[in-house]
Amino acid sequence: EDKVVQSPLSLVVHEGDTVTLNCSYEVTNFRSLLWYKQEKKAPTFLFMLTSSGIEKKSGRLSSILDKKELFSILNITATQTGDSAVYLCATPPWGAQKLVFGQGTRLTINP
């Protein structure tokens, strides 16, 4: 069965800290892995990763994929209170036009 597992489920840090969020997956014939940020309402897209070892970067956020070990990490440097959110990762099962999501990591940044 296709599965996506995120860790930790919850994380509280101080503003300015660096955090690493983890996403491991089990899916037949991997195609892509996506990261989303969810604040109060709808999830918003951050990154899509398809190739191992190639970092995707957007400002203080970056993500990388390891297809051999079947995981991805999302790094946030110099965290700000606006980074507080639930971060979700997801992957499409083979042959299906849908995404399977992990449980999410709730990140809280304290001033």
Next chain:
Amino acid sequence: NAGVTQTPKFQVLKTGQSMTLQCAQDMNHNSMYWYRQDPGMGLRLIYYSASEGTTDKGEVPNGYNVSRLNKREFSLRLESAAPSQTSVYFCASSGIVGGTGELFFGEGSRLTVL
């Protein structure tokens, strides 16, 4: 610049009542989805429609029905609501063939079943 629009945003039902959640997208996307989100559970797929005229079950379809009315609209119906269906429901759409790309989400509908 509407994107994905869901209605209603909030609804309270009594056990056994029925209701329909409406979703429309204006991005000419082929695929549309209904997810539910419960605390600590991430997003779980209820039903999806890969293209107009087709619908498929997701992980948690029991107690729900869907209709892909046309390319723009995808509705979710609860025929006899149960307290276990208390959740936040998200509609989403995608224009990427093969389902590998990003989903665009509506703002969610919070449903409470008493």
